[in-house]
Amino acid sequence: MTSSPEQNKSGKPPRLRMRLTAAAEGHIRRGHPWVYESSVREQNREGESGELAVIYDKQDRFLAVGLYDPNSPLRLRVLHAGSPLTLDTAWWKRHLENAVQRRASLFGPETTGYRLINGESDGWPGLVLDRYASTLVLKLYTASWLPHLPMILGLLTERFQETLPGLRVVLRLSRNMQEYAAQQGVRDGQAVVGDDPEGPIIFEEYGLKFEADTVRGQKTGFFLDQRENRRIVGSMVEKLVQQADGRRMLNAFAYSGGFSLAAARAGAAEVVSLDISRHALESSERNFALNHDLTGVARCFHRPVMADVFSWLGEASGEPFDLIVLDPPSLARREIEREGAIRAYGRLSESAIARLRPGGVLMAASCSAHVSPEEFFEVVRVAARRSRRGWKELRTTRHPPDHHATFAEAEYLKAIYLQLD
Known part of the structure; x- marks a missing residue:
C-alpha cells in the first residue's frame, strides 16, 4: 500500500x-x-x-x-x-576497495583481464566491473545506477588512474535499459572516461594474449569466467601430450578461441575451433596470431570450422579427438526451457563422447542458471554410461574466485571433466 x-x-x-x-x-x-x-x-x-x-x-x-x-x-x-549507517563518500570508497582487495592476491602481472566487481556478490547489485589491461568495462543491469554514475566514475578514476596508466572506462548497458539510458544522455559502448577504443583491447591471461571487444562484444567483451577452466584444459592437454604426440583437440562453441589457445600452447598438434559465427571464428584466428611467438601456438595447426555444433558433432563418420570442450551459450534462459536444455546437454555429451579416442577427455560446461549443477553433472554422467565405455570422473568446477556467488540466483557456471576408456 x-x-x-x-x-x-x-x-x-x-x-x-x-x-x-x-x-x-x-x-x-x-x-x-x-x-x-x-x-x-x-x-x-x-x-x-x-x-x-x-x-x-x-x-x-x-x-x-x-x-x-x-x-x-x-x-x-x-x-x-544490518545496523543503520550513512552511505556517504567514505562508505562508497571502502565499498569499492573491499571488492578490489578481494582480488589483490589472485593474479600476477601475466593476467590483466579479470572481474573487479561481481554485482550482488560484492555488494554492488546490478553492477559489474571488469578489467582489460588499462580499460575498465562498467556494465549496468538496472537503470537505478544511472543517477549515481558520476559518483561511480569519480571513484573509479581516483582509485585506478595511477595504477592503470591511460585509464579508460567503457559503459555497457543491458538491453532492457538502453532506451531509458539514451534519454539520460548515455549509450551502450560509450567511453565515459578516456577516449573511445579504436579497436579491440588486448589483455593477457596467464601469459596468453587475447582481444576483447569491449564496445560490442558479448558480456563485457570476453568470457572471463572460464579463465580457470581454460587453465585446467591446458594442463590436461600437457598430460595427454606426455603420453603420445599428435594430440587433437575440439573446441565446440569456440567463440574467440580461448580454450583452443590454451590447448595449443600446451602442445596440441591440431585444434579445431567449431562455431556457427564467422565473426567469432575470425576473432579466434586473430587471437592465434597474437600468440604466434609462443612455441606451442606456432606449431599447432588451428582449423576454424563454421558449422552448427549439434549437426557437426552428430555426423556418424566424424573425425576423432583426444580432448573435446563443450561450452555452449545458455540453453535455458527461462525456467520453462530447463527440460529442453537438459535434453540438449545430453545429446551434446553423447555426440562428443562418440568422437573421443580411448583415453580422451571430455570437458562439458554449462552457464544456464536454471539448470542446477547436480542436474547438469548427472546428465553428462548418464551420457558416459550410455556409451558403454569405461570412464572416470576427473573433477568438477564452479565459479572462479573473481566471479564468486553468494546467493543461489547468482550461481550459473559449472563444468565436469570425464576421461573415457
Missing part, C-alpha cells in the same frame, strides 16, 4: 520507507539482496529510479537500504543490511 508523499520542513520529500512481508524480511536477514514488488507490504510514497530506500521491519527497526527501481518487478536491490 502506498500513501501520498509528505514534504518535510526543507521542502524535500521524506526518506523513501518500505515494509515487507514476513517472508521477504526473512530473506533479507539471511543475506538475500533482492526485494520484489510483490513483497512490498507498505511504502510511504512513490519513489524515483536510483533513490535510496530504507526497509524497516515490523517493529519499525532498520533492516536494510538499497537502490529503488520503480520500473522493475525487482523493486529494490540491497546495498547494506
Whole structure:
C-alpha cells in the first residue's frame, strides 16, 4: 500500500520507507539482496529510479537500504543490511576497495583481464566491473545506477588512474535499459572516461594474449569466467601430450578461441575451433596470431570450422579427438526451457563422447542458471554410461574466485571433466 508523499520542513520529500512481508524480511536477514514488488507490504510514497530506500521491519527497526527501481518487478536491490549507517563518500570508497582487495592476491602481472566487481556478490547489485589491461568495462543491469554514475566514475578514476596508466572506462548497458539510458544522455559502448577504443583491447591471461571487444562484444567483451577452466584444459592437454604426440583437440562453441589457445600452447598438434559465427571464428584466428611467438601456438595447426555444433558433432563418420570442450551459450534462459536444455546437454555429451579416442577427455560446461549443477553433472554422467565405455570422473568446477556467488540466483557456471576408456 502506498500513501501520498509528505514534504518535510526543507521542502524535500521524506526518506523513501518500505515494509515487507514476513517472508521477504526473512530473506533479507539471511543475506538475500533482492526485494520484489510483490513483497512490498507498505511504502510511504512513490519513489524515483536510483533513490535510496530504507526497509524497516515490523517493529519499525532498520533492516536494510538499497537502490529503488520503480520500473522493475525487482523493486529494490540491497546495498547494506544490518545496523543503520550513512552511505556517504567514505562508505562508497571502502565499498569499492573491499571488492578490489578481494582480488589483490589472485593474479600476477601475466593476467590483466579479470572481474573487479561481481554485482550482488560484492555488494554492488546490478553492477559489474571488469578489467582489460588499462580499460575498465562498467556494465549496468538496472537503470537505478544511472543517477549515481558520476559518483561511480569519480571513484573509479581516483582509485585506478595511477595504477592503470591511460585509464579508460567503457559503459555497457543491458538491453532492457538502453532506451531509458539514451534519454539520460548515455549509450551502450560509450567511453565515459578516456577516449573511445579504436579497436579491440588486448589483455593477457596467464601469459596468453587475447582481444576483447569491449564496445560490442558479448558480456563485457570476453568470457572471463572460464579463465580457470581454460587453465585446467591446458594442463590436461600437457598430460595427454606426455603420453603420445599428435594430440587433437575440439573446441565446440569456440567463440574467440580461448580454450583452443590454451590447448595449443600446451602442445596440441591440431585444434579445431567449431562455431556457427564467422565473426567469432575470425576473432579466434586473430587471437592465434597474437600468440604466434609462443612455441606451442606456432606449431599447432588451428582449423576454424563454421558449422552448427549439434549437426557437426552428430555426423556418424566424424573425425576423432583426444580432448573435446563443450561450452555452449545458455540453453535455458527461462525456467520453462530447463527440460529442453537438459535434453540438449545430453545429446551434446553423447555426440562428443562418440568422437573421443580411448583415453580422451571430455570437458562439458554449462552457464544456464536454471539448470542446477547436480542436474547438469548427472546428465553428462548418464551420457558416459550410455556409451558403454569405461570412464572416470576427473573433477568438477564452479565459479572462479573473481566471479564468486553468494546467493543461489547468482550461481550459473559449472563444468565436469570425464576421461573415457
